[in-house]
Amino acid sequence: MFESYLKQYIGKDPAQVKPLSIAIVGAGATGVELAAQLHEVTGVLAMYGLNEPSDVKLTIIEAATRLLPALPDRLAMATQQQLAKLGVDLKLGRRVTEVNREGILTHDGEFIAADIKVWAAGIKAPxxxxxxxxxxxxxxxxxxxxxxxxxxxxxxxxxxxxxxxxxxxxxxxxxxxxxxxxxxxxxxxxxxxxxxNGKALVPFTYYDYGSLVSLGKYTTVGNLMGSLMGTVSIGGFIAKLVYLSLYKMHQIAIHGYFRTAMLTLSNAFRRSVYIKIKLH
Ligand SMILES: Cc1cc2nc3c(=O)[nH]c(=O)nc-3n(C[C@H](O)[C@H](O)[C@H](O)COP(=O)(O)OP(=O)(O)OC[C@H]3O[C@@H](n4cnc5c(N)ncnc54)[C@H](O)[C@@H]3O)c2cc1C
The missing domain is CATH 3.50.50.60 (FAD/NAD(P)-binding domain)
Known part of the structure; x- marks a missing residue:
């Protein structure tokens, strides 16, 4: 993104340059999180005096008529409003039929021009x-x-x-x-x-413990599922806390308690001096 951004703006008359456009296909957790993170980063660019957030145009294109299929309607709506507040153009109910160098074509014939295209609409094995x-x-x-x-x-x-x-x-x-x-x-x-040991294989049963979606510094939403409490929707500070604790649990699983504690401590010290983005 930064390379495209710099190519588009540096040394040019700002009045003559059109906004850098980024189109993300898929409004699942990955697409939504990416849009929020990219918006947050455009704010960091502004701190370097490089742009106004309006210089980067973010669009999400989604075939379904609502975003975040894994979350309840209420949380999906709250996320939709948050994205609208950030100026993200959300195109729901549009199935992508073609992606080319200039942009993305949807089933109803709309062409969305995009300098950068990101596919976040699911997986396919090679x-x-x-x-x-x-x-x-x-x-x-x-x-x-x-x-x-x-x-x-x-x-x-x-x-x-x-x-x-x-x-x-x-x-x-x-x-x-x-x-x-x-x-x-x-x-x-x-x-x-x-x-x-010559014994029978174990049948696998999937337990969905819920989903969390982080919109960077703006908000976090999600639902947690448990046999005792049923499904609980969470948002804001609590969701952010759960999201962070999940990340810590992941680190503990990989590095163990001691190294995770050291990593957390060193990150806390580093945060005050670390550059937020690398511009080269
Ligand atoms: C951007 C993003 C965000 C995500 N966020 C979440 C989330 O918040 N929560 C969640 O539950 N899930 C999330 N997922 C999904 C999650 O990452 C995957 O479901 C999970 O990693 C699957 O694990 P895996 O071991 O099957 O595959 P992977 O983690 O993809 O591991 C496969 C490994 O195989 C290697 N490999 C591939 N081909 C070959 C080859 N030919 N030879 C040798 N090695 C090979 C790859 O390099 C890779 O290391 C996210 C995925 C993405 C892309």
Missing amino acids: DWVKNLDGLETNPLNQLIVDATLKTSDDDIFAMGDCAACAWTGRVGNVPPRAQAAHQQAEALYKSLCNRL
């Missing part, structure tokens, strides 16, 4: 996966697995984003999320140990 020696795949090239994460070959298992696993008790598959990959890894570990 084409070579569908040619893996007869393993069954779906149109997204994911390997189809049964409830024990076994592919159509008894000796090959798949998990995470590359696996299409039916969501027990729901329509569709387990979503491609970190929490799903984590739970599948735990189930598969047990299954592989069982198999080595």
Whole structure:
């Protein structure tokens, strides 16, 4: 983004330059979070005297008629209002049919000019996966697995984003999320140990613990799901706190308690002297 921005503005008469346009396809958590983060960064550019936030035009294009499908209507509406406040142009109910050098075309014939295009409308595994020696795949090239994460070959298992696993008790598959990959890894570990000991494989059941969407410094929204409390919608400070604690839990899982504490401490000291963006 910075390279495009600098190319567009440096050394030119500001009155003659059109805003840098960025179009994001997909208003799921990734697209929405990215739009908010990019908006926040344009504010940082202004601190360097480089632009007015209006010099960067952000557009999100979404095929569904609402954003954030994983969250309840109320939170989706609140997020939509927040994005509108930031000046993000949200085009709902528009299916993208073509992306070319100049911009993006939607099914109703609208052409959205964009200097930078970002695809955040879902995942697809590479084409070579569908040619893996007869393993069954779906149109997204994911390997189809049964409830024990076994592919159509008894000796090959798949998990995470590359696996299409039916969501027990729901329509569709387990979503491609970190929490799903984590739970599948735990189930598969047990299954592989069982198999080595001549025991039965463990069936995998996905538990959705909820979703959190961070709109940078502006707000955080989400829902948490638990067997005791049911589904709880959260927003603002509480959601931000939960989001941060999830990040810390992730760091603890990777680095352990001591190194996470040291990292947190060093980040706190570094924040006051660290540059927010690198302009070269
Ligand atoms: C921008 C973004 C934000 C996200 N935010 C969230 C979130 O907030 N919460 C959430 O739950 N999920 C989130 N996700 C989804 C989450 O990251 C994935 O669901 C999760 O990482 C899937 O884990 P995985 O192990 O299946 O795949 P990955 O984490 O993608 O790991 C696959 C690994 O395989 C390697 N690899 C690929 N091809 C080959 C090859 N041919 N040979 C060898 N290695 C290879 C890759 O380099 C990679 O390291 C986000 C995803 C994106 C892109």
